[in-house]
Amino acid sequence: MFEPAVRQSMWYAKKSCGVPANYNHRWLWCGGKAAMFNAVNKGRCGICGDEFSAAVKHHQAGGKYATGILAASYQPGQLIDVKIKMTANHRGFMTFALCAHNNPSTSPDRECFLKNQLMVNSGERYYVSEGNGLKEMKVQLPEGVTCKQCILQITYTSGNDHGSGPQSAEVQTKDCLDNKENRTSTFYYFLSCYSKNGCGPQETFRGCADICIGAFCPTDKECAKVDDISSGAPTTPPQNPSKPNETETPKMDICRSAGIKQQYYSVQGDAYCKKSCLGKTRADCHRNGYNRIYVDIMTGEKLMSI
Template sequence: MRLLVAVQIISSIFWHLLLIITFAASVFSHARVWSPPGRATAWRLGFNTTANYDDTGLNCGGFDRQHTKNKGKCGVCGDAYDIATPRPHELGGLYGDGVIVANYTSGQIIDITVEITAFHMGYWYFKLCPKPEAELKQTCFDQFPLELENGGFYYFPEYGGNFTVKYRLPEDLVCEHCVLQWRYVAGNNWGHCDDGTDGMGCGKQETFGSCSDISIHPSNDKGTGKTGKDLDNSMKGVAWKLLGTKYRIYNN
């Protein structure tokens, strides 16, 4: 009898510990963009930006806040939608310093590194807004979805950890200051599918977001791959106005 009671107690303790560990992982760890680093993460790589120690937790305010209070809406950079603008991770917000963290050229194949600290299945995608002053409008980002090197726009991670994925920048877009938006839509909730069935990953899901500040130079500009800390300012101002009609030019 005593043995049975002891087994039950141990079993109860085990399951409670498992629940605590699972809950802690889900609350304190999720995902972030390391390269080019998001506004919440850039400080970890030495950029002079405001530190956000919870940079893996930009989940639109959480599932209930996003889908119940805000009817599925999310701030463009991962903040809760109902926060007054500029939200913390938008330009002018607490973490929206606007520091350029990477410099690319139009049409370049670039590496983007994402870290998943707590795997929630699902998929992610990236979009660009070439006019920072318009970043509060999702329509700006929707015009420039970022394509994977081999085609398509959605990347489906199969486990947690670090992922370096190749993307192709638009051939005809240059900007002194672009905003790169990341959206990670989890797939670990059960919901109603489009085909009328129910299943894991269907329906409403937790969503994560991030914004990175980058620069895209014309493709004939050599010396690419520099970070914002080494960025040569010679392309700013009048130089951007002399490129002719080959490119869609922003930030003049």
């Protein structure tokens, strides 16, 4: 992604800013499929595309490509242009998320991105069209969010491989989850044809772009950094919005992402959370046991995030 430029491609998009060159910037793929799905990583990826368990993550805070240089400045609620240069088409789809972090010296947890899954071309996913070259799309930024440093995360889940079940521990589509459940029946167990392209473990690519959202953001400085911004009060939307009309379920109340907190992660727990909540209202999610089952018995802390 070169507009806005992700950290691994900043050297290419903003050549005058002195960002270290990353000649493999098109291949930031969570350590590769074998590493991503090993016994340690369990299908997880670093928040900005590094291998999840890597001791040094070059694209997160402290890494050589996380320089704090802003890729672009926007306004709250803006429908932004996103441009991606596709050099090897792996089919599949792209998803976008936003974390209002405001601290380039640290890296956020996965939960920050789960709270702000963004719409792309008025849908939850951008399905990759055939062929290579320029791919253009529109991504909707949330209303009421301003930030000196928002991290725009793009995740490209490829669709080349044939299988059943979720594509990774972090990205799943309902058709692949249903496909996995059906294969547990005796009838379908021996039918390899029931698996489908794009389901089961897939290669995953990811990147992070540092952007600024608000009237205080720099617009006339090519290599502006987060730390250069001295004015403006970053804000986030209220956590408890007013009660909606009972006759209508607003889109914002439908769970579009769910997962277990990183420090308590397990494949089973994450899968249970998604099965209980994805596509359901918050009330239905709670009735399915969200509050009752995944609570730390020592502290009472909820272990899952929606």
